[in-house]
Amino acid sequence: MTNLEGHFATEPGGKPSALGRYVDVATVESIEMSPGLVFRPVLGERMMLNFVSFDKHTEAPIHVHEEEQIVLILSGEFEFNIDGEIRTLRVGDVAVVPSWVPHGARTLDTTCREVDVFNPPRRSLLDHARQQVRKLGDRRG
Numbered sequence: 001m002t003n004l005e006g007h008f009a010t011e012p013g014g015k016p017s018a019l020g021r022y023v024d025v026a027t028v029e030s031i032e033m034s035p036g037l038v039f040r041p042v043l044g045e046r047m048m049l050n051f052v053s054f055d056k057h058t059e060a061p062i063h064v065h066e067e068e069q070i071v072l073i074l075s076g077e078f079e080f081n082i083d084g085e086i087r088t089l090r091v092g093d094v095a096v097v098p099s100w101v102p103h104g105a106r107t108l109d110t111t112c113r114e115v116d117v118f119n120p121p122r123r124s125l126l127d128h129a130r131q132q133v134r135k136l137g138d139r140r141g
Contacts, residue, residue, distance in 0.1 A: 017045050025051050028132050031125070034058070041122070043129035048121035054078055054105070054112040062104035067118040069097040071105075076112035080105045089114075 028040040028051075036055030041048055054060075054076070062081060071080065077090045082103045089095060097103045105112075116122075121129065 023136065027136060029128070029135070031128055033060070039125065041125040041129040041132070043121055043126070043133055046120060048116075048118040048125065048129060050116040050118065050122065050125065052112075052114050052116060054107045054114075056107055056109055056111055059106040060104050062102050064100050064102050065122065065124075066099050067120055067122050068099055069103075069122075070117040071095040071097070072115045072117075074113040074115060076107070076110045078105045078107045078110075078112040078114075 023042050025040055025042065028042060031039045031041075033039055036058035037060055038053045040051040042051070071089070071094065073089045073091050073093045075091060077088055079086050080089045080095050080103070082095060082097060083101050087095075095103075118125075
């Protein structure tokens, strides 16, 4: 059994670090990292969510980075490689990639839409993501 009171606390234990905001991902300017590989990063205070679209026969080459990454498949499928272990990931599958672990992905005859969560935010996407925050501003009703 979990501690619901502790999880759903109503008394603040500090001050908010920023205003909350709503983001319409379709309005986030995309970045085509390579042909058929499109990113739409959304920046928080200490983490980043990156919406990724792979066309058929598209590859994110094996690479490493300091940021921890969690991958969640939204639609389609792709082959994901974590340090030489390759698996086909489908809707609902998750991969966890610690800092500096080699990884990459590729689609074969299908497309794939997935979400990457980075902590801290992925350094190579920060400038673009910060521009989107300034451009789009708060999305409050």
